[in-house]
Structures are given as C-alpha cells and as structure tokens.
Amino acid sequence: MLDYFLIQSANGIVIGVIYALIATGLTIIFALLKIVNFAHGELYMMGGYFGYYVITLAGVPPLPAVVAAMAISFAFAVAIERGLLTPLYSPGMERKSDYGILITFGLAVFLRNIAIIIFGPFPLRPPSFFDGDLVLGGLIISYDRLVAAGGGLLILVLLIFFLNRTVWGQALNAVSQSRESASIVGINSERMYMFAFGLGGALAGGAGALVAPIYSLSPSMGLVPDTQAFVIVILGGLGSVSGSIIAGILLGLSENLFIAFLPDPNRGPSYANAFGLFIMMLVLLFRPTGIFGRHHAAME
Amino acid sequence: MRAPDILLSLLLAGLAAAFPFLVNAYWLHVMIIGMIYAIIAASWSLLAGFAGQFSFGHVAFVAIGGYTAGILAVSLHVPLPLGMLAGIVAAALIGAGVGWTCLRMSGPYLAIFTMAFSEVLRITIVTENEITGGPGGLNVPQLFHAQTDLPYYYLILALLVVSVVGMMLVLASRWGLFFRAIRENEQAAAAAGVKVTRFRILACAIASGVAGLAGGFYAPYIGILTPDVASQDQMGLVVAMAIVGGVETLPGVVAGAIAVEFMVEALRSYGQWRLVLFGLLLLLTMRFARNGLLAPGWLAIRRLAVLQGQRLIRGTAD
C-alpha cells in the first residue's frame, strides 16, 4: 500500500511538472496579450505530434526531437498569432475580451478536428527516451517519466533565467506591466506579443513532446490540460512562474492520490479528470476574477 | 413590426409549412436537426450576445433536458411530454443554480467555469452507466408512432417559433434592456437600480430552459441519447452557428444554424472534414466579419425592402 502511494506520488509529480509547463505558457500569453488562450491544450497536442513526426519521419533521436518540437511549435504559434490575433492590438477594436475568447475557442475546435484528419483518430506512441524502469526499493518509475519530469524542470529553470536575466525577458516584463511606457523606452510591443504567443506555444508544445512516450498522442489530449492549466494559473498567481510550478505539482499530485484512494476502482480513473475540473470550479468560486483586482480598476 | 418584416415573416411561414412537401425524407430530417440546433444557438445568443455571459457549458443543458426526459421515460415510465416538461424545468433550475454560482465571474473566467461544469456533467453521464446508459447511449422511446417525420417536423417548427419569438419578446422588453445594461457595465447597472443578481440568474435560467427544451425534443426524435451531446465539439458547433448568423440577432442565428447544418450534411461525404470546415468558418467569421455573415445580409435585404416600399408609396402618391 505504501509502495502504491509512493508510485502514485511520483506519477503525480511528473504530470505536475508537465502541467506547470503548460500553465506557464498560458500565463505568459495572458500577461502580455490579456487574453485566455482556449486553444492552449491544442498547442500542447500539436507539440506532441510535431515531436512524433520529427522522430519517425526525420529520424531524429527522441531527446533532440523535443527541442525540435518546441521550435516548430514556436513557429506554429507565431503563425497563428499573426493570422488571428493582430486585431487585438488595434486601438479601435471593441470587446477585445470577447474576441479573444471566441477566436481561440474556434481555433481549438479547428485544431482538434484537423488533427483527427492529419494524424488519425487512433493513439500514436513515439519511441521511449530510454527503455526500462528505475527501481528504488518499492518505488518503481519508468525512465520516460524521469526524463519528462527532468526535461520539464530544465525548461522551467531556463525559462526563469531567460525571463529575469536577458534583455528579451525584461522587455516581455516591461510590456506586460504597461504597453505605453514600454513603447516610450523603445520596445516594439507588437513584436513582444508575437514573441510571447510563440513562447507560450513552445512551452506547451515541449510539454506535449515530453509526455508523448508516456501517455500516447491523441487529437483530444488537449481538452483536459486546457482547463487544468487555467486552474494552475489561478492557484499559482498570474504571471508567477514559480507559483505555476508549485501549483502544477500540487494539482498533479492531488489528482493521482485521488485515483489511488477512491474506493470504487471502476469509477476512479473516470472521475480523476472530473476531480481536477471540480477543484478548478472551487478555486474560481473563491477567486472569481482570478488574480486581478479588476474590481478596483473599474471603480476608480 | 414594419411592413417588410410582416411580409417576410408570412413568406417564411408559408415556406416552412410547405417545406416537407418540397423535399425528400432525408432533407426533412436534416431540417429537423437544423431547427433543434437553431433553438440551442438562439438560446446561447440570448445568454452570450445579449446578457454578455459567454458560457461554454450551454450544451450541458441540452443534455440535462434530454436525459431528464429519457431517464424518466425509461426508468419510471413517465409519459414523454411530461418528461420533456420536467427536462425544461430541470435545465432552467440547474441553469439558475449555475448562474447563481458564477455571479461574480465574467469573461474568460465564466467561460472556463461553465466549460468545466459541462465536462464534469459529461464525465458523470459516461461513468454512471446504470442510469444513463453510459457511452453506449440511452434508448429513448418514440414520441409519435408515425411512418414519417412529419409530426416531428411540425412540432419542432412550433417549438422553434414559440421559443424564438418568446425570447425576442423578452429581449424587446425591459428585461432585455436590463440584460444588455448588465452586459455593458454591471456596476453602472446596479447604480441605475437594476437588480443585477436577479437578472443575471434570470438570463441563465431562460437560456438553459430553452436549451433543455431542445434536448427534450432531440432525445425521443433520435431515439438514442449519448454523452456526446454535451461535448466541447457540440459546443463549438453551436457557437459557430450563432457567430455565423450574427450573435445579436436571433433570426440571424436561426438562419445561421439551419444553414450550417445543411452545409454539414451537404459535405457529408467529406466525413471529418466537415468539423474542420465549420471550425474554419467560425475563425474566418470572427476574424473578418464579426457581426456575422447572415445578420448584416438580412438587414441589407430589409433596408432594400423598406426603400422599395417607400419608392412604391411615393410613386403612387405622385
């Protein structure tokens, strides 16, 4: 029983790191473009397939394929941003929030369904990063999971470094604080939006490529992370990468422990997704406007 | 209503009454499905376009209406019309409850919350298969014992007219004014004496009840109800229909729903491509024609009709 608990905890941490990757991307997009990307889970899904085809068609080894998948996801997200999101930046645009919701929602529907045509409805599984399991006493964990968690953490550390220590990272931060003052110091904010959406896409895509050998790929795999990422952003604090990491791991952990301890074994896996959604509904109940004090802004 | 409106309405009424005799059974079926979607999309427009609550969980209430009628009929042998009524009431009440729960949410927060609600409901339907039939579906008895779909057609036509005209009357009344005021600025609406809580919940209840009606009809018409009615792809289809029609004009939305459904069927041989195409349609409409494709067209026709009418009147006066 204790072993089972340990294994479930380890699985929870792995999926938590992946959630954190997806959520930080969502946060960055949110912080810059001020929209919730309802197609974020679909970018995650696309990233998984990009990785798969880089391995199977181009013969790239699995680990470098993750990097390639991130690069392709970046380009893919930038193309989406150029094609669909530029109206958000024109000052005359009305109801930007509505536009952001509907256009990314439409995008999600489109990507999910075109994925069925291009990639087929059946689950695909790329080769393992490394075959075999690590056995530590009662704890058994596959190398694939270790690589996914380790790779995810590495990306997150690099991201934190990038955001805090580089010119581009600081420019991103400046634009997220205030578009106007950023443009005064000569930052091209539209280029930053493009970059932020690309970066968000790359993070989601990297997550997809990392989990592919563990969970397999399917066109609808983005549906759950779509909403999960949102919980994490709200729990962890908008714009807070470290908050997202902690909240992501906590969510992954609690979901896996929920499965482990639900008395009805048939219903457990089925309700596991509902559990995460349920937590999110609770979170929203207590923080109905997320992290902003938007109420105050409207009041002044 | 102006003269051209009345004329157009009469024309449409005539066309609708004659429709079953102009087409074969297959297209009649497509039309019935289109009208079911029209009710769903129009009720979503009331909630999203007019009351400003962008729910992505609206199809959950279609499921609630359908499963209530279906389960009552299958498990408790309640007559279908009574079960359909119960479905409407259940959907409206649960809708009011969800509306109450997300009173303090707006924009993407509300969208995500309702989406989560809908997914939780769908997962519950999938899992509790002893009652709901699970993923395999629930077999619902027929409403009419006729050889053709004719009775279904006239029933759904009546339901569509009653529900859409009813919603249009609500929107033209002071309730509709309050819905829009709350959409525009909740704080200002409260300062203007609008009971924001009451009207937000009311909008949810009305929209959900109407969606429940559509579900209650759908269940016995199709004969089998699956959890897919509450899927996000269904939600996407409904949103696409409303946006293509023009989300702030209910007749436009009805036309949009029927047009999209006919397109979906016309493209039947393309299989999965259909879903891709209407996803693309939604994206392009949002991107390049935010007020919808059909509503502006309808307004242009009306303007033309008014103009012609005036010219006619002036002509006779001369």
Added chain:
Amino acid sequence: MAMPALIETRGLSKHFGGIFAVDRLDFAVNAGELVGLIGPNGSGKTTTINLLTGHLKIDAGQVRLRGERVDGAAASVFAARGVGRTFQITQLFSRMSVIENMLVPGLARAHAEKRVVLGEARKHLEFLGLASLETLQAKNLSGGQQKLLELGRALMLKPEILFLDEPFAGVNPYLRDEIIGFVKTLHEAGRTFVIVDHDLDAIQRLVHRLVVMSRGKKIADGPLAEVRTNPAVITAYSGV
C-alpha cells in the same frame, strides 16, 4: 425630536489589506444640503461614496437612510430608495443608445410605465442639452457629453440625494460652468448633493458646507469659511 438626517454614517470603516481607506467615519447629510467632500488623493472619498451607495461591503459601522439602517443592502436597493451617483471614471452602457441609457434606471423603478419614463427621459435630455443625440450610441459621445449623460441617468432614479464623484475632473471651463449651473438648478428644485472634487474653486461656488478627509478620517466638517482656515486642513493638504 428633530427629523433624522437624510443619510448618516456611524463608525463607518473599510480597509483593503493593510490600508484603512475609510476609518471610523461619522458623517451626516440633511435633506436639502449641498455638501462638498474634499481631501488629497487616496484619502478615501471614492470609497466613502461606494460604501454609502452599496457598491462596497462595509467592514464596520452603520449607514442610515432617513433613520433606517441600510448597510449591507445592494447598490440597486440604494438606487431604488433615491440614492443616485456618478462615477469618477464615467460608467455608461457604451453599446446602447443615449435614450436607452436613460430608460434603464427609469424602467428599473417600481411600477414604472414605459410611456411616462420616456417622457421623463426626454425632459432630462432637453435640460442637459443632449436631446438631439437621443439615438446615438453612448460610446460615440464626447467625453463631456458622456459626463452629462451619466448625470442624466442618475436623475432618472428621481433621487433625493446625489453623490457626484469628481464631476469637474478633465472638463473644459465652459462645460464646468454648465455643470455648476445644472447642479444649482437641481438643488433649488429640492435635491440634496454631495460633491467630491479637487476643483476647490468650483466647489466654493456651489457648496455651503465642506467635509475634509485625510487618510480615511474626517478631519474637518463645517461651513465653508470656517473649514478653509482650519489648520488641520492646511497641514493635510500641504503634507501630502
């Protein structure tokens, strides 16, 4: 016993995190008064209005309307009982026409009849010089016209008391004089006003009584001339 004050607070308090935006405020306005409420930025004026109109929840203290406790009531209840307000940043129903903006509060009143309300709305628009703009969407009005429309919308409540939050901010001198004139006329017709603004000149031309806030507290309250020479007021203004 004297008549109870039109609106009155005792020990009214509101804090945001560690900031005491309003701190044990006692404050009463009698029917027919025209009161100025001033204070440096961040002294709690807007928060006070929000508490007195049901737009914010009260942490501690009481609000009485004609002697009756109303704290905890929703903003719409305050509106229904004749408490009107404008906002520091104009809050209109942007994608609705001018006349629809006016109809909302009119039709929200109990037993309102559409025909009557429409008549009232047109009368107020006439008074404010907006009559010709009836069918325009509110978002297409100029900034000044939007301010006037917001005032007109508050008038549709048939309010006994009106709170105006910085009506003169960002307003050109011509419009400023116009607003002063409107307030005077409405006051003579029997309406009570509480006006928050930094434009002391305009305030002096209007009010009889001045209340001064600083850091959430009331530091002076009395006739105009008296308050202006109050040393506490002078330090509060020069200290910030």
